[in-house]
Amino acid sequence: MPVFSSSGxxxxxxxQAARNGSLGKITYVETYGPCEIEPHHPxxxxxxxxxxxxxxxxxxxxxxxxxxxxxxxxxxxxxxxxAAGERASIARTRKxxxxxxxxxxxxxxxxxxxxxxxxxxxxxxxxxxxVSPVPPKETVGILAFMEAADLSxxxxxxxxxxxxxxxxxxxxxx
Numbered sequence: 211m212p213v214f215s216s217s218g219x220x221x222x223x224x225x226q227a228a229r230n231g232s233l234g235k236i237t238y239v240e241t242y243g244p245c246e247i248e249p250h251h252p253x254x255x256x257x258x259x260x261x262x263x264x265x266x267x268x269x270x271x272x273x274x275x276x277x278x279x280x281x282x283x284x285x286x287x288x289x290x291x292x293a294a295g296e297r298a299s300i301a302r303t304r305k306x307x308x309x310x311x312x313x314x315x316x317x318x319x320x321x322x323x324x325x326x327x328x329x330x331x332x333x334x335x336x337x338x339x340x341v342s343p344v345p346p347k348e349t350v351g352i353l354a355f356m357e358a359a360d361l362s363x364x365x366x367x368x369x370x371x372x373x374x375x376x377x378x379x380x381x382x383x384x
Contacts, residue, residue, distance in 0.1 A: 212336070212341065214342035214344045215353075216263065216332070216343070217260045217263035217264075218323065218324075218329040219260050219267070219323055220264075220266075220267045221328030221343075222323060222324040223322075224322050225267045226267070229267050229268055229270065236268060236269060236296070238297050239264070239268050239298045239299075240298070240299050241262075241265055241298075241299075241300045252357070253359070253360060253363070254300075254360065258300070258359075259352075262356055264300075265298045265300060266348055266351060266352050266355070269296055271347055271351045272292045272351075273292055273298070273351055273355055274290075274291050274371060275291045275358075276358040276362055276369070276372065277362050277367060277368070277369040278360075278362035278363045279367045288359040290355065354376050357375045358370040358371070361375065
């Protein structure tokens with residue numbers, strides 16, 4: 211059975227344009243998102259998923275490691291490194307906003323929300339075609355990123371390889 215998971219931010223015009231090359235080769239992305247947490251949810255699996263979704267939409271799959279810490283202006287900040295040296299970070303702040311501070315700026319910047327219509331259109335196409343609009347490997351990467359960030363937090367901010375998290379999940383399935 212085909213499945214997919216996604217934030218509505220994935221399908222915004224600016225995020226899709228950046229993913230499709232409107233900004234050229236992207237080597238750094240920084241997103242900001244709300245820091246609300248629920249005690250029964252791992253942190254990024256709650257509202258943090260939206261900022262992570264922007265990172266993966268714009269950068270694509272390929273994240274290798276995640277390191278999580280705190281800063282004076284954010285309740286948590288997760289930094290990531292890609293296979294080709296790309297860098298990304300997500301800061302969880304009290305503001306529910308996203309931003310793109312980088313060498314190249316787009317108008318509107320990636321991270322903007324265009325409402326739910328683009329997501330609903332993707333869902334409808336998914337129902338009709340049974341083809342996920344988010345590649346399964348990318349969905350696994352998003353989930354592994356969020357789990358690796360929590361694992362990094364538990365390890366005092368040490369870098370965690372996504373391959374470690376994925377291997378643990380595969381072993382647990384057996």
